[in-house]
Amino acid sequence: MAQDQGDSSTLEYTAEGADACLACHDENGEVPVMDIFKTPHAVPGDARTPFAQHQCESCHGPGAEHGKRLRFNQERPPIPAFGDNALWSKQKQNGICLDCHQRDQRMHWDGGTHERQDVACMDCHQVHVSEDPVTVARREAEVCSDCHRDVQVESHQMSSHPMRFGDMACSDCHQPHGSLNTAMLKEPTLNDSCYSCHADKRGPFLWEHAPVADDCTNCHSPHGSNHPALLKQRPPLLCQSCHSRIGHPSISRTPDDLPGGRASAFLLGGSCLNCHSKVHGSNHPSGANLSR
Amino acid sequence: DDATEECEACAFDWEPRGYVEAGVLWLEDDEPDFTNYRGFDRDGLFLNGAIDVIERNEDGTYWSLQGQNLGLGSRSAAIRGGRQGAVDYFLDYQELNHDLYDSTKTVFSGVGSERLELPANWVRGDTTKDLTRLDVALRNIDIELERKTLATGLRFFQGENWDYNFQYTADERDGTRLMGGSFLLRSVILPEPVDDITHRFDLSVGYLAKLWQLRLAYHGSFYDNDNESLTWDNPFTVPGDAPRGRSAAAPDNSFNRLMLSGAFRPTRWLSGSGHIAVGRLEQDESFIPATINPDIGPVGLPRQNLDAEVNTLNARLRLTGNATRRLTLKAEGFFDERDNDTPVDNYRQVDTDLFLAELRENRPYSFEKSGGELSADYRLTSNTDLSTGYGIERSEFTFQEVDATDTDLYFGELRTRPGERVELRLRLGWEDRDIDGDYDPLEAVPPENPLLRKFNLADRDRREIRIAGNYYASEQLSFGLNSVYADDDYHNSAIGLTEARDRMVTLDASWSPGQNLNAYVYFTRQNIESDIAGSESFGRPDWFAQHDDTINTFGGGVQAREIIPHLELGVDLAYTRSRGNISVDSRTSDQKFPQLKADRVSTRIYGEYSVSDRWSYRLDYWLEHYEQEDFFIDGVAPDTTDNVLTTGRVSPDYVIHAAGISARYRF
Numbered sequence: 004m005a006q007d008q009g010d011s012s013t014l015e016y017t018a019e020g021a022d023a024c025l026a027c028h029d030e031n032g033e034v035p036v037m038d039i040f041k042t043p044h045a046v047p048g049d050a051r052t053p054f055a056q057h058q059c060e061s062c063h064g065p066g067a068e069h070g071k072r073l074r075f076n077q078e079r080p081p082i083p084a085f086g087d088n089a090l091w092s093k094q095k096q097n098g099i100c101l102d103c104h105q106r107d108q109r110m111h112w113d114g115g116t117h118e119r120q121d122v123a124c125m126d127c128h129q130v131h132v133s134e135d136p137v138t139v140a141r142r143e144a145e146v147c148s149d150c151h152r153d154v155q156v157e158s159h160q161m162s163s164h165p166m167r168f169g170d171m172a173c174s175d176c177h178q179p180h181g182s183l184n185t186a187m188l189k190e191p192t193l194n195d196s197c198y199s200c201h202a203d204k205r206g207p208f209l210w211e212h213a214p215v216a217d218d219c220t221n222c223h224s225p226h227g228s229n230h231p232a233l234l235k236q237r238p239p240l241l242c243q244s245c246h247s248r249i250g251h252p253s254i255s256r257t258p259d260d261l262p263g264g265r266a267s268a269f270l271l272g273g274s275c276l277n278c279h280s281k282v283h284g285s286n287h288p289s290g291a292n293l294s295r
Numbered sequence: 296d297d298a299t300e301e302c303e304a305c306a307f308d309w310e311p312r313g314y315v316e317a318g319v320l321w322l323e324d325d326e327p328d329f330t331n332y333r334g335f336d337r338d339g340l341f342l343n344g345a346i347d348v349i350e351r352n353e354d355g356t357y358w359s360l361q362g363q364n365l366g367l368g369s370r371s372a373a374i375r376g377g378r379q380g381a382v383d384y385f386l387d388y389q390e391l392n393h394d395l396y397d398s399t400k401t402v403f404s405g406v407g408s409e410r411l412e413l414p415a416n417w418v419r420g421d422t423t424k425d426l427t428r429l430d431v432a433l434r435n436i437d438i439e440l441e442r443k444t445l446a447t448g449l450r451f452f453q454g455e456n457w458d459y460n461f462q463y464t465a466d467e468r469d470g471t472r473l474m475g476g477s478f479l480l481r482s483v484i485l486p487e488p489v490d491d492i493t494h495r496f497d498l499s500v501g502y503l504a505k506l507w508q509l510r511l512a513y514h515g516s517f518y519d520n521d522n523e524s525l526t527w528d529n530p531f532t533v534p535g536d537a538p539r540g541r542s543a544a545a546p547d548n549s550f551n552r553l554m555l556s557g558a559f560r561p562t563r564w565l566s567g568s569g570h571i572a573v574g575r576l577e578q579d580e581s582f583i584p585a586t587i588n589p590d591i592g593p594v595g596l597p598r599q600n601l602d603a604e605v606n607t608l609n610a611r612l613r614l615t616g617n618a619t620r621r622l623t624l625k626a627e628g629f630f631d632e633r634d635n636d637t638p639v640d641n642y643r644q645v646d647t648d649l650f651l652a653e654l655r656e657n658r659p660y661s662f663e664k665s666g667g668e669l670s671a672d673y674r675l676t677s678n679t680d681l682s683t684g685y686g687i688e689r690s691e692f693t694f695q696e697v698d699a700t701d702t703d704l705y706f707g708e709l710r711t712r713p714g715e716r717v718e719l720r721l722r723l724g725w726e727d728r729d730i731d732g733d734y735d736p737l738e739a740v741p742p743e744n745p746l747l748r749k750f751n752l753a754d755r756d757r758r759e760i761r762i763a764g765n766y767y768a769s770e771q772l773s774f775g776l777n778s779v780y781a782d783d784d785y786h787n788s789a790i791g792l793t794e795a796r797d798r799m800v801t802l803d804a805s806w807s808p809g810q811n812l813n814a815y816v817y818f819t820r821q822n823i824e825s826d827i828a829g830s831e832s833f834g835r836p837d838w839f840a841q842h843d844d845t846i847n848t849f850g851g852g853v854q855a856r857e858i859i860p861h862l863e864l865g866v867d868l869a870y871t872r873s874r875g876n877i878s879v880d881s882r883t884s885d886q887k888f889p890q891l892k893a894d895r896v897s898t899r900i901y902g903e904y905s906v907s908d909r910w911s912y913r914l915d916y917w918l919e920h921y922e923q924e925d926f927f928i929d930g931v932a933p934d935t936t937d938n939v940l941t942t943g944r945v946s947p948d949y950v951i952h953a954a955g956i957s958a959r960y961r962f
Contacts, residue, residue, distance in 0.1 A: 025304035035810065040306045041351070047307075048354035049379040058302060106458065106501055110508055110558035113566040114615035114625050119672065119682075121710075141363065153777055153801045156819045156848040159871040161893045161923070165332035170369055170391050183570060183611035183627070191554070191572045191609035192631060200466065202493040202518035203545035207578050207603040207637055213660045213695060214751050216633065221751050229823075229844045229873045229893060236842050237891075237927065240827050240877065243840075244792035245749040249741035253831050255838035255881045258888050262930045268939035271931050272484065277939045278477035280542075286578075287524075287543035288585040288596055289645040291655040294477050295542045 014065035014083060021058035023070050034131065041133040051103060062099055062130070064091065085125060093123045100124040108178040108189070115181030127179070141169030147179075157227030164225065164233075176225075194219055208284030210291050214245070215283050238274035311962070313348035313359075318913070318957020320366070327394035327439070328921050328947045334369030334392055335953075342366045343955065355379035368392040368441065382451040393440040395472065399486075399942040400933055402432040403527065406486045407471060409544075411527040419532045423934035426530060433933060433943070440470035440489055448497075456502050460512075464495040473942065474525075476540050478647050481531040483940040490521040491545070507559035514574075516550045524583050530940055535649035541587040546580030552607070569612035576605040586645035594651070597640035603659070608632040621674040625684075628667040635659035635693075653740065658694035665689055668704070682708040689731075697752045699731040718765040726757035730787075744830055748788035750795075756784045771808045777801040789836055794826040812858060816851035831881075838881035844891075846873045861905045871895045892924040909962065915955040922948045 017023040030037045039045050044062075045054045053061035060066050064083025073079060081088040084096045101112060112118050127137050127146055137146040144166050148155035151173075158167040165171045173179070176196050178189045190196040197219045198205045204215065214221040222241060223233045230237050236244070239256055246252040251269055260267035268277050276282065279293045287295035320341040322330070335341070343366035349359035358376035365372070370390050377383035403411035413432070420426045448462035474487040499512035522544040529537050552574035560566040579602050585594035610630045617623050637659035644652040670684030686704035708722040730752070736743040748754070759781045766774045778800040785793050803817035823844045828836040850869040858864070875891030898918040905911040923946035933943045 019301075021302045022304050033810070037306055041308050041312070043351070043357075043379055045305070045307060046351060046353070046355050046379055048352070051380050054302075054305070058305070106503055106508065107510070110510075110556065111568045111613070113558070113560070113568065114613050114627075119625075149805075152775075152803050152817050153779075153799055153819055153821075156801075156817070156846075156850070156869075156871070159848055159850075159869050159895060159897070160846060160873060165391065165393075168332045168369070170332050170389075181568075183568065183613055183629070191552075191570070191611075192607075198516070198550070199495075202466075202516055202548065202550075203491060203520065205518065205548055205550065205576065206546070207548070207576055207601070207605050207635065207659065208546070209582075209601050209603075209642070209657050211658065211660045213658075213692075214749070216660050217662065217751055229846055229875055229891070235823075236825055237875075237877070240825070240840055240842050243829055244825070244827055245747070245751075247744040247747045247790050247829055248739060249744075249833050253744065253829055253833065255829055255831065255840065255879050257879050257881060258886045261888070261926060262935050266931075266936045268482065268936040271927055271936055272939060272941045273473070273475055274927065277475040277482045277484065277941075280474040280476070283545075285543060286546040286580060286582070286601065287541075288582050288594075288642050289648075290543060291642070291644055291657075294475075294647060295540075 015067040016057055016060050016065045017067045017070050020060070021054075024059040024063075024066065027070075036131040038133045039131045042130070042135075044130060064099075093121055097124050100128075107180075108182060109180045111178075111181035111183055113181070116187055117179060118181065140172040140174075143172040143174060144169070147173045154226050157224070160227035161229050162231050162233050163227035166226075197225075204283045206284045206286075208286050209288065210281075210285045210293060212282055212284050212293060238276060239269060242275045242279075307353065309350075309352055311348055311350040313346070314959050314961045315348075316345040316913075316957050316959040318343055318955055320915075320953065320955040322953045323951050324949065325397070326921075326947060326949045326951055327397045327437070329919055329949065329951045329953075330392070331394040332369060332391065334364050334367030334390070336368050336392065343957070355381070377450075380452055382449070384449045385447065387444070387446040389444045391442040391444075393442065393470070395438040395440070396942070396944045397435075397437045398944040399436050399438050399473070400433045400944075401436050401486055401942065402429065402434075402530065402933075402940070403485070406436055407488050409488060409522050409525055411485060411525065413528040413530060417528070417530065419530060421532055422937040423940050424937060426934065426940070429934055429940075436471075436486055438471050438473055438486060440468055440472065443467045443469075456504065458501045458503070460497065460499045460501075462495075462497040464497075465492060466495070467492040474542070475939075476525070476527050476542060478529055478531060478533045478537055478540060479535075479649055481529075481533050481938050483527070483530055484942045485525065485527055487525055488522050491519060492521075493518045506561055507557065509555065509557040512554045512556070514550075514552045514554065518545075518548045520545050520547055523580075526587060533649065535588070536590070537588045537648040539587055540648045541583065543583055546578050546601075548576065548578040548580075550574060550576045564617045565614070566616075567612070567614040569610070571610040572608070574607035574609075576603075576607065578603040585643060586648045588645070588648045591645055591648075591651060594643050594645055597642065598638065601637060603637040604635075605659075606632075606634040606636060608634070623672040625670045625672075626667070627670075627686075629665065631662075631664045633660070633662050635661040658737075660695070661693040663691045666702070670706075678713070679709070679711040682706075682710075692752070694737070695752060696734050696736055696749060697730045697732065700728050700752065701731050702726060702728040716767045720761070720763040722759075722761040724757070724759035724761075726755075726759075728753075728755045728757075730754055744790050744833055746789040746830065746835070747791045748785060750785060750788070750792040753785045753791070754787040756786060758782045758784075772806050773804065775801070775803045775805075788828075790828050790830055792825060793828050794824075796822075796824045798822045811856040812854070814851070814853040817849070819846075819848045821846045838879060840877065840879045843876040843878075844873065845875075846871065848872075863903045863905075865899075865901045867897075867899045869895070869897045889926045890924070891926070892922070894920070894922045896920040903959075909960055911959045911961070913955075913957045913959060915957075917953040918951070920950045922946075 028036050044052055046052050047055045063085050068080045069082045083090045129135050136142040177187050188196045224235050256270040260270040281293040285293050289295050320343050322335050322338045325338040346362045351357045356378045360374055362372040364370045373387045375385045405411050418427045444466045446464040450460045452458045468489050468491050470489050471486040474485055475482050476485045494517045496515040501510040524541050524543050526541045528539050552572055554572035556570035558568035579600045581600050613627045615625045641654040641656050644655050646652040666688030668686030672682045675681050684706050688702040691699040704726045706724040710720045712718050736745055761779050763777045781797045783795040799821040801819045805815040807813040825842040827840045829838045830836050848871045852867040854865045856863045873893040878887040901915045903911050903913040925946045929946050933941050
């Protein structure tokens with residue numbers, strides 16, 4: 004919630020550019036910086052990059068005041084952006100990144116969940132490293148879980164998407180830079196997100212199961228579950244949450260239905276799915292009860 | 296360029312750099328719960344390798360080559376290149392193994408094909424106990440899926456304003472999964488073949504101006520299933536005596552969507568963004584016959600394929616304005632439509648390939664959801680923000696028990712930093728959903744209990760409290776708290792889901808005394824409860840069930856570089872303890888099922904020692920203990936239930952060690 008301090012227009016750039024900065028900030032400093040020269044930001048041949056412009060000060064702001072010679076006992080003034088006690092607010096610092104990185108889904112940054120929660124670009128991204136971890140699919144979840152630990156732990160449950168192995172990244176479904184949709188999803192709807200990888204569930208089927216087309220999360224917990232197939236509950240109770248027709252759907256299943264008792268197929272194995280296996284819909288002409 | 300030439304300290308790196316790694320992995324046992332997604336397809340030794348090379352040039356051109364897990368079934372590779380700000384292209388490949396079960400048994404041959412056959416000398420019976428050839432016919436099979444994804448794309452820029460994108464992705468799956476194949480009240484669990492591919496095309500053009508931008512994007516997704524159906528021999532003798540059954544596979548389908556999105560920021564006080572997407576989902580796979588039973592004979596179909604068409608429209612708009620320096624206002628609106636134009640006809644049902652049943656009319660499901668939200672953020676002090684908001688949502692349905700629901704949403708949030716070291720966040724949310732009109736059960740034979748309310752359509756009061764905080768004890772040490780309490784009360788549902796509660800608390804701490812050492816620890820407890828009521832008497836509720844899951848997770852890790860010269864060490868540990876309790880209170884008894892248990896301890900330790908600037912050696916070690924108790928499958932042999940021939944699979948229970956040694960050369 005830092006407030007902007009100082010008038011940008013009165014700040015001056017150093018005369019020496021990066022040479023002035025690198026005189027103090029090098030690989031042995033508190034924050035090693037030299038790996039930036041291995042990154043796309045340090046390509047002078049690309050006129051859009053910081054090192055084709057004011058070099059370090061393209062992002063950190065005019066640094067003449069910060070880099071000036073100090074009198075005895077004088078405290079060094081802070082750099083305007085991206086440093087300890089930075090003069091500029093998070094919003095303004097984010098604006099520095101967004102000045103260049105504003106295409107695609109970043110167009111929805113303003114008013115998005117992360118923007119409203121005061122998340123800064125630098126909370127997730129590292130610029131002075133050869134490879135920013137959050138941009139590497141196999142390492143992305145490590146960064147997201149710094150704040151979303153409750154989501155990360157769900158990947159250790161009985162069934163989960165392959166997030167903890169790095170084979171699936173959070174950004175395969177979510178757009179952290181802003182989205183207009185529920186849960187910052189990339190696709191226009193939640194089901195479109197699921198159908199990206201599970202197009203076989205998309206139908207449209209002759210015999211639809213309405214809650215499927217309505218919302219996959221009616222039955223599934225996408226980040227992990229204590230039940231198979233990411234289900235929210237076990238059948239038959241999951242199915243009995245919506246079905247209570249005369250006959251077997253309305254019958255309570257009790258421990259008497261376990262092996263040693265009735266060993267009931269209405270409970271054991273896949274329960275309702277032992278017969279009604281086409282729960283996502285059926286295209287069989289005789290599949291109205293989703294068993295073909 | 297001038298500035299660059301003047302920079303003497305800038306260590307621009309225009310040479311190819313990266314690493315090549317080769318090594319050996321050893322896996323003690325190929326338990327599917329461990330090998331799942333990790334890429335092992337057996338136990339024993341594996342040659343493995345990785346590569347990561349990149350070259351950037353002063354003129355902005357670049358190329359890179361990356362490969363991971365090259366010796367495993369989870370291998371991936373990527374080639375990228377182009378010129379920054381002008382053109383980028385890529386080619387990605389990824390394999391993913393999804394190992395489901397290895398304790399599965401079947402009596403069928405032809406696993407993986409569309410025809411499952413019983414042994415020639417199979418003796419059919421009324422129940423599983425009468426299947427006299429069952430024991431000799433059973434054999435083990437693995438149930439697993441492999442996914443291979445190939446993606447390629449090109450992006451180029453024209454001037455400062457225009458950019459063009461093209462991407463093609465082929466997503467192919469091959470393997471088996473389980474499905475039930477029934478004959479009236481008899482069923483057999485089958486290995487269903489999976490052999491399909493989804494082709495996806497994404498094209499877009501974007502225009503970026505100083506104060507606004509637009510993007511027009513086309514998305515095409517084409518699902519192609521190599522399997523049309525699955526036919527299996529009937530292992531039972533059943534009334535009607537169907538010799539075999541046939542089930543339809545997921546039909547080929549296509550989805551085409553055109554989306555226009557844009558944003559504008561005319562002043563620093565006002566911004567807005569939105570999108571509108573128009574899509575069409577189509578499916579015209581030829582129907583398979585209504586039955587495969589020759590004794591029933593041909594059954595007429597009203598059409599040869601469904602000729603299904605669903606039109607979608609999704610629109611969203613958000614406006615954000617800074618009314619004053621302290622007050623930010625936001626307005627959002629959305630409209631989602633699923634307009635199902637699929638023809639409606641009557642289809643004569645043949646019940647599980649056994650006998651002719653009633654005519655059934657298909658119900659192509661449509662919905663329309665629209666709503667909006669107004670919210671405000673107010674900066675109370677330099678350290679405290681208040682937010683509040685109100686939203687409405689209306690959902691309209693066809694072929695459902697209700698015509699429409701209306702939802703009102705309210706929230707309030709406080710974010711504050713009472714001191715330099717403390718952050719707190721409190722959020723309260725209310726949501727009231729009401730049915731507009733009556734809840735009329737759909738016509739069905741036998742009928743649905745009129746007191747049932749499907750939970751996705753029912754009246755619902757949702758209450759949610761979130762409390763989160765951080766305490767920064769020092770620049771190196773911080774503590775976090777995140778907790779959620781959510782309650783869904785389906786107050787007008789006598790039958791069905793009546794209440795659901797979700798509680799979660801997460802505590803974590805991290806310590807980073809320097810760039811070379813960091814450590815973290817966390818604990819999470821989640822409790823999920825659901826109350827379900829039913830009626831065996833087709834009247835008022837006469838049984839009540841509670842489903843209660845509690846999951847505790849503890850984890851931590853340390854990463855240390857150069858604490859010991861030339862050595863990087865890392866440890867990650869996670870312990871998850873899940874307990875599921877299901878109890879049923881019926882007219883005759885109040886009983887609890889055996890507890891569902893799943894305990895997983897995963898440990899990963901690694902060390903990498905650099906013998907020179909170029910060479911390093913790495914050791915990896917994994918230890919995982921997983922133990923599950925699941926009364927739904929434990930103790931259920933293929934013939935335990937009289938009327939379902941199951942696969943006899945059992946819950947996993949293992950301790951597995953895996954290790955790897957590799958050498959890495961950097962350049």
